[in-house]
Amino acid sequence: MSTLTNTIFSPELAARFDKLVTIYPLRRSALVPMLLYAQDEVGYISDAVVAEIAERIGILELDVRNVLSYYSMLRTKPAGKYNVQVCTNISCMLRGGYELLDHCKHKLGIGHKEVTEDGLFSLEEVECIGACCWAPAIQINYDFHDNLTPAKVDDLFQIYRDGQGKDVK
CATH class of the missing domain: 3.40.30.10 (Glutaredoxin)
Structure with missing residues (x-):
């Protein structure tokens, strides 16, 4: 999987994601950390976040949503500051x-x-x-x-x- 040129994330977070997928034996192992970092930056896990993370890791959006639905600390709606x-x-x-x-x-x-x-x-x-x-x-x-x-x-x-x-x- 190559680095995405069009991203919804800040350049710093996009670079962090590019590195994350290289440090785990399986790219999929970076999923939960990526979701947490994305939530910190965006405020919640939107459809656009799901799509981009799935593409970065090389998995289906459904796989991302399955993990997203399991962890209560991950939000699909905006929270307060x-x-x-x-x-x-x-x-x-x-x-x-x-x-x-x-x-x-x-x-x-x-x-x-x-x-x-x-x-x-x-x-x-x-x-x-x-x-x-x-x-x-x-x-x-x-x-x-x-x-x-x-x-x-x-x-x-x-x-x-x-x-x-x-x-x-």
């Missing part, structure tokens, strides 16, 4: 995860897998983010926040609104 994931698995649940989720819904005015009108926040309930010892916890984009209370969540939302969150670019 800050994707808030609230853990409600057993440790977080026992320490107030559902109450935190309800608080987030109320504070942001949105439900599960919805986006605020200004596009700043999206919200989703997730099974586990691996912060069980510090429950309840949430993840905003790739940043973990733990030992939370509703008041701490309110402070976090304000920090991100002000553009001061850890992963603000």
Whole structure:
């Protein structure tokens, strides 16, 4: 498979993809990393992303969609600039995860897998983010926040609104 000259991705990401397919024994092994990088750049996995990644790897679009449908961290709809994931698995649940989720819904005015009108926040309930010892916890984009209370969540939302969150670019 040769390098594509017409791409929907930035030159930097296209170059990264060209390299990725060469470092795995099977080109198909680059699929999940490519989907994650594409989602970070585009915001979600669109039909155009599916088509280009399939072409870059040399597989069917259906193969890409099968993988896409399996992983819950891959989105097929746009999310907010800050994707808030609230853990409600057993440790977080026992320490107030559902109450935190309800608080987030109320504070942001949105439900599960919805986006605020200004596009700043999206919200989703997730099974586990691996912060069980510090429950309840949430993840905003790739940043973990733990030992939370509703008041701490309110402070976090304000920090991100002000553009001061850890992963603000």
